[in-house]
Amino acid sequence: MKLDRELSELDRFVLDFVAALGKTSYVLVSGYVSILFGRSRSSEDINIIIPVLTKSGFLALFDVLTAAGFESITAGRETAHEYISAKTAIQFARKGQVLPNMEVKFATTYLSQVALKDRITVELNNRPLFISPIELQILYKQRCLKSDKDIEDARHLEIVFERALSAEKLKRYGALIELHGC
Numbered sequence: 506m507k508l509d510r511e512l513s514e515l516d517r518f519v520l521d522f523v524a525a526l527g528k529t530s531y532v533l534v535s536g537y538v539s540i541l542f543g544r545s546r547s548s549e550d551i552n553i554i555i556p557v558l559t560k561s562g563f564l565a566l567f568d569v570l571t572a573a574g575f576e577s578i579t580a581g582r583e584t585a586h587e588y589i590s591a592k593t594a595i596q597f598a599r600k601g602q603v604l605p606n607m608e609v610k611f612a613t614t615y616l617s618q619v620a621l622k623d624r625i626t627v628e629l630n631n632r633p634l635f636i637s638p639i640e641l642q643i644l645y646k647q648r649c650l651k652s653d654k655d656i657e658d659a660r661h662l663e664i665v666f667e668r669a670l671s672a673e674k675l676k677r678y679g680a681l682i683e684l685h686g687c
Contacts, residue, residue, distance in 0.1 A: 508629050508630070510630070512630060515605055516629060519537065521573070522551075522575065522607050523635075524573075527569065529556075529566055531554065531635055532553070532624040532635050532637050533552070534617075534620055534645075541627065541636070543665065550604075550606050550608050553610070555609060556612055557590075560586045577597055578597070578606060592613055616649075619681060620637040623638050638678070639670065640678050643659045643670075645682070648679075648682050649682065
């Protein structure tokens, strides 16, 4: 998928953050995916999933992000791995700012591992972004998150991708949600 458009402040933040990740695998999930495809709504945070890292691996990534101009607004360097290992997102923002921020989580659930493994590439102004499969996004928002905002996000994606949605993937991801839960 290719998108060429004027970048928003949120887009620039996301592109800068994922560039700082370097070779660390990631997948963008939740609200930003809908925003990326034209949903007009605000978002203060972007959700991103990365593989589970050792303490030394995560601290090395923490240092790289800090050097790239981001800082944790959730936990200090010494406690960050403990937080993220306890399934608490670590939020990073540009130094001196709080919003927008990137909520970084480890892929500790089955569905987050599937999202990371099955991620798809979107080129935003010729820069790659890895997002969760659209079918998984829709079902997760409908069956797991269920807030009004999430239902509207899912509906937006259904409309945008009406002709491209895979019935096979919807069935497969639906079955995985039923089997493994949210």
